[in-house]
Amino acid sequence: MLNVPSQSFPGPSSQQRVASGGRSKVPLKQGRSLMDWIRLTKSGKDLTGLKGRLIEVTEEELKKHNKKDDCWICIRGFVYNVSPYMEYHPGGEDELMRAAGSDGTDLFDQVHRWVNYESMLKECLVGRMAMKPALPKDYHEEKKVLNGMLPQSQVTDTLAKEGPSSPSYDWFQTDSLVTIVIYTKQKDINLDSVIVDHRDDSFRAETVIKDYSYLVHVALSHEIQEDFSVLVVENVGKIEIVLKKKENTSWKCLGHPQENHNSFIPKKDTGLFYRKCQLVSKEDVTHDTKLFCLMLPPSTHLEVPVGQHVYLRLPITGTEIVKPYTPVCDSLFSEFKEPVLPNNIYIYFLIKIYPAGFFTPELDQLQIGDYVSVSNPEGNFIISQLQELEDLFLLAAGTGFTPMVKVLNYALTNIPSLRKVKLMFFNKTEDDIIWRSQLEKLAFKDKRFEVEFVLSAPTSEWSGKQGYISPALLSEFLKRRSDTSKVLICLCGPTPFTEQGMKMLHDLNFSKDEIHSFTA
Numbered sequence: 001m002l003n004v005p006s007q008s009f010p011g012p013s014s015q016q017r018v019a020s021g022g023r024s025k026v027p028l029k030q031g032r033s034l035m036d037w038i039r040l041t042k043s044g045k046d047l048t049g050l051k052g053r054l055i056e057v058t059e060e061e062l063k064k065h066n067k068k069d070d071c072w073i074c075i076r077g078f079v080y081n082v083s084p085y086m087e088y089h090p091g092g093e094d095e096l097m098r099a100a101g102s103d104g105t106d107l108f109d110q111v112h113r114w115v116n117y118e119s120m121l122k123e124c125l126v127g128r129m130a131m132k133p134a135l136p137k138d139y140h141e142e143k144k145v146l147n148g149m150l151p152q153s154q155v156t157d158t159l160a161k162e163g164p165s166s167p168s169y170d171w172f173q174t175d176s177l178v179t180i181v182i183y184t185k186q187k188d189i190n191l192d193s194v195i196v197d198h199r200d201d202s203f204r205a206e207t208v209i210k211d212y213s214y215l216v217h218v219a220l221s222h223e224i225q226e227d228f229s230v231l232v233v234e235n236v237g238k239i240e241i242v243l244k245k246k247e248n249t250s251w252k253c254l255g256h257p258q259e260n261h262n263s264f265i266p267k268k269d270t271g272l273f274y275r276k277c278q279l280v281s282k283e284d285v286t287h288d289t290k291l292f293c294l295m296l297p298p299s300t301h302l303e304v305p306v307g308q309h310v311y312l313r314l315p316i317t318g319t320e321i322v323k324p325y326t327p328v329c330d331s332l333f334s335e336f337k338e339p340v341l342p343n344n345i346y347i348y349f350l351i352k353i354y355p356a357g358f359f360t361p362e363l364d365q366l367q368i369g370d371y372v373s374v375s376n377p378e379g380n381f382i383i384s385q386l387q388e389l390e391d392l393f394l395l396a397a398g399t400g401f402t403p404m405v406k407v408l409n410y411a412l413t414n415i416p417s418l419r420k421v422k423l424m425f426f427n428k429t430e431d432d433i434i435w436r437s438q439l440e441k442l443a444f445k446d447k448r449f450e451v452e453f454v455l456s457a458p459t460s461e462w463s464g465k466q467g468y469i470s471p472a473l474l475s476e477f478l479k480r481r482s483d484t485s486k487v488l489i490c491l492c493g494p495t496p497f498t499e500q501g502m503k504m505l506h507d508l509n510f511s512k513d514e515i516h517s518f519t520a
């Protein structure tokens with residue numbers, strides 16, 4: 001059944017999860033929830049069978065531990081005994097067994113690289129691999145002198161063959177300023193392509209170019225002031241980060257290289273980077289959904305691109321738990337200008353609280369001023385999909401509405417060719433509809449926008465559409481202007497909603513390029 005709010009979080013079909021198509025969670029036995037697992041890890045029980053010892057594991061040894069009741073997995077060079085976790089794994093025992101007795105790093109990353117296994121499995125750590133699994137060549141190479149040139153050796157072979165050409169950086173100074181310049185060699189660079197974090201003396205600037213990440217990561221040689229500015233010279237692909245010196249002295253070098261400094265590697269091979277953000281407000285939106293506003297630290301530059309999500313991380317009874325959420329605008333009427341103003345320091349989330357859940361009640365209990373860690377953005381929505389668009393159709397169920405907010409706002413403000421945006425919003429009852437009056441006001445104010453609510457369990461007074469996603473509803477709703485008009489259909493909701501929706505859209509002869517489902 002669709003549109004039925006689930007009790008656990010993230011529910012098997014929660015829209016707030018960014019689940020990948022085709023994967024599914026399995027029902028866990030009674031007493032095998034995340035909370036039960038955390039309890040077990042805190043019980044003092046020996047979960048590795050090694051009585052607290054850490055050992056060096058050879059590849060041969062690892063291979064021997066390939067059975068359910070004796071299962072070791074290596075992730076990023078560390079070996080874990082996952083047998084005690086088997087029954088607690090939300091993806092099921094068989095999925096976990098796919099990596100039994102081997103290096104499961106790639107498999108793990110393909111499925112859910114955001115999952116904080118280090119924290120969840122810390123009591124299952126057996127030790128390190130005696131020989132480290134293959135990392136990109138020169139992964140940890142440290143350059144002693146920072147001259148801004150990327151040595152050819154740091155570009156992996158595959159990258160040199162297929163990927164975009166590698167960026168480089170340089171820096172220069174005046175009495176009071178230090179400017180770091182990143183030459184991306186790409187034209188389509190925006191302010192949201194670069195994420196900068198300055199914490200203590202560590203300075204980190206990650207530039208995302210297609211599926212690759214270029215990192216400048218140094219321990220600065222001198223102190224700088226908290227605020228800095230980021231400028232993008234778009235048509236030449238140059239990024240300038242202007243730092244203010246604390247003292248007007250001349251710097252002999254920028255600083256000392258830190259992990260992965262000056263590397264250009266596939267994004268999927270980089271770890272998720274987090275910074276602590278402060279909760280500044282929390283407002284009720286419906287009976288179970290709230291709008292959370294988080295403030296980025298002043299020494300961070302981060303803009304979440306349209307259609308992308310971030311991960312929120314909270315320590316829950318000592319274990320770091322991570323969940324994906326797509327940021328929204330503060331309202332449907334907030335101005336959406338490109339490039340986004342540099343003082344854009346707030347991130348908003350519409351989050352449904354599941355009282356019997358694990359993560360969201362904890363989030364809900366945070367006080368104003370408390371901190372939540374927020375990751376760098378991820379996601380495969382490409383904004384150029386909206387260029388020259390004539391008809392945009394949005395199909396959302398429940399909190400699957402969240403990725404639609406920025407897409408909707410962006411399209412109405414930035415796409416001159418746009419003729420129509422139509423949202424079909426599936427919910428259980430009227431009380432579940434997020435931002436209903438804002439949606440109705442927007443439809444009144446902007447004739448290009450139409451909204452249709454569909455309820456699966458309405459009261460007898462409801463005169464609107466009823467039911468679930470169906471071919472009949474879709475074929476009536478998805479009217480393209482002409483056979484040649486450029487159309488995009490975005491889809492987000494619980495996994496069954498998205499899967500059925502995709503199938504119906506294919507049956508209605510929409511091509512793959514005309515459909516985007518929000519999945520990770």
Ligand code: HEM
Pocket residue numbers: 010017018019020023024025073082089090091092095096098099104105107108111112115116117120121322323
């Ligand atoms: C390396 C082999 C592994 C495979 C093939 C695998 C596979 C899966 C699959 C298919 C799911 C369901 C995902 C979904 O609903 O979209 C899942 C969920 C999950 N797995 Fe794994 N897994 C692996 C290892 C691990 C390990 C080592 C941990 C350690 C903590 C882990 C923790 C989790 C968690 C917490 C979830 C729920 C994620 C969420 O939706 O919030 N998995 N896994």
